[in-house]
Amino acid sequence: GAGVSQSPSNKVTEKGKDVELRCDPISGHTALYWYRQSLGQGLEFLIYFQGNSAPDKSGLPSDRFSAERTGGSVSTLTIQRTQQEDSAVYLCASSLQGAPETQYFGPGTRLLVL
Amino acid sequence: GESVGLHLPTLSVQEGDNSIINCAYSNSASDYFIWYKQESGKGPQFIIDIRSNMDKRQGQRVTVLLNKTVKHLSLQIAATQPGDSAVYFCAENRGGATNKLIFGTGTLLAVQP
Numbered sequence: 001g002a003g004v005s006q007s008p009s010n011k012v013t014e015k016g017k018d019v020e021l022r023c024d025p026i027s028g029h030t031a032l033y034w035y036r037q038s039l040g041q042g043l044e045f046l047i048y049f050q051g052n053s054a055p056d057k058s059g060l061p062s063d064r065f066s067a068e069r070t071g072g073s074v075s076t077l078t079i080q081r082t083q084q085e086d087s088a089v090y091l092c093a094s095s096l097q098g099a100p101e102t103q104y105f106g107p108g109t110r111l112l113v114l
Numbered sequence: 115g116e117s118v119g120l121h122l123p124t125l126s127v128q129e130g131d132n133s134i135i136n137c138a139y140s141n142s143a144s145d146y147f148i149w150y151k152q153e154s155g156k157g158p159q160f161i162i163d164i165r166s167n168m169d170k171r172q173g174q175r176v177t178v179l180l181n182k183t184v185k186h187l188s189l190q191i192a193a194t195q196p197g198d199s200a201v202y203f204c205a206e207n208r209g210g211a212t213n214k215l216i217f218g219t220g221t222l223l224a225v226q227p
Contacts, residue, residue, distance in 0.1 A: 004157070033214065033215075035217075040220075041219060041220075042203055042217040042218055042219040042220055043158070043203070043205075043215075043217040044217075045214040045215065045216070048214050056214065058214075059214065091157055091158070093157075102148070102160045102163065103148075103160070103215065104160070105150075105157030105158045105159070106157050107155075107156055107157050108156075108157050
């Protein structure tokens with residue numbers, strides 16, 4: 001595909017359950033970012049992967065949040081023991097070099113925790 | 115804390131008019147700025163960017179102005195069209211080792227036919 005893809009597009013879960021969100025970046029992009037967007041708000045940085053370097057996890061809101069990037073491509077964001085305040089749109093972006101150049105965003109995963 | 119903010123949360127314009135969306139930033143060390151457009155149900159889409167060594171950059175129907183003296187960024191859209199209706203975000207990169215973007219809260223642009 002030509003762009004960043006994310007799955008699922010929508011996820012409804014019950015409080016306390018774990019969820020996994022997937023991101024497929026643009027082929028060849030070495031940098032991958034996760035953001036969270038609450039309703040009517042801007043984007044909140046969560047985590048950043050660049051090549052084989054240690055990820056920048058400074059934006060993760062709690063230890064219930066974790067992310068992996070396997071083989072330098074696909075990334076999974078995991079939220080354990082979900083809470084209602086985790087409800088948001090989770091956006092993934094990738095960029096070619098990891099510099100602050102253009103980040104291309106996926107359509108997002110809309111997470112609703114009941 | 116330091117942040118990027120927008121002056122106007124909602125902007126309503128008539129089709130064909132020019133639109134100006136403003137953004138204030140507080141970190142003088144920021145060296146790169148981007149404007150994104152986000153339509154309902156979609157991810158943000160890159161519009162235009164500018165580096166801190168420039169004060170103006172033009173694209174197709176869009177112009178970004180950077181005033182480092184007052185830490186102000188604006189996006190001008192010429193001959194606004196209904197398809198321009200969206201939320202517009204400014205974002206800054208503060209340089210250094212991190213490449214994460216700090217986003218403002220967004221401005222909703224509503225184009226009236």
